[in-house]
Amino acid sequence: MLSVVVRFVIKTGHDTRFLERAVQQAVDTLRHEPECRRFDVCVDPADSHRILLYEIYTSEAAFGEHLLTSHFRSFDADTRRWVDEKAVERWSRVEPAQ
Numbered sequence: 001m002l003s004v005v006v007r008f009v010i011k012t013g014h015d016t017r018f019l020e021r022a023v024q025q026a027v028d029t030l031r032h033e034p035e036c037r038r039f040d041v042c043v044d045p046a047d048s049h050r051i052l053l054y055e056i057y058t059s060e061a062a063f064g065e066h067l068l069t070s071h072f073r074s075f076d077a078d079t080r081r082w083v084d085e086k087a088v089e090r091w092s093r094v095e096p097a098q
Contacts, residue, residue: 001037001093002060006053006086014082015048021079022051028071029055035062049084060090 010018019041026039037056044050057063066072 002057002063003091003093004053004055004057004063005089005091006055007089008051008053008083009085010049010051011082011084012049015051018079018082019043019048019051021075022053025071025075026053028075029066029069032069032071033062033066035059036066056093063090 008018022041026041029036029039035058037058038054039056040054042052042054044052055063055066057066
């Protein structure tokens with residue numbers, strides 16, 4: 001399993017629109033990509049300009065396919081100008097011992 005954490009800092013005046021668009025992206029991804037097991041949209045309760053996406057995919061390849069989808073490309077194009085900072089982190093899940 002691959003966990004993807006995407007941290008955003010959104011430009012002033014765009015946080016509400018970005019958040020709405022990110023939630024729609026989560027819905028679209030979960031609806032159309034069976035290899036995406038989780039897609040959470042989180043906002044810093046102390047600063048609405050800081051938004052975090054937490055996504056789980058079955059593999060690195062599944063995440064790569066996600067980046068090629070029309071809904072991802074549309075999200076990226078729609079929101080790019082609203083973003084001050086963006087950082088993408090990939091994490092491998094460690095399975096607990098049985």
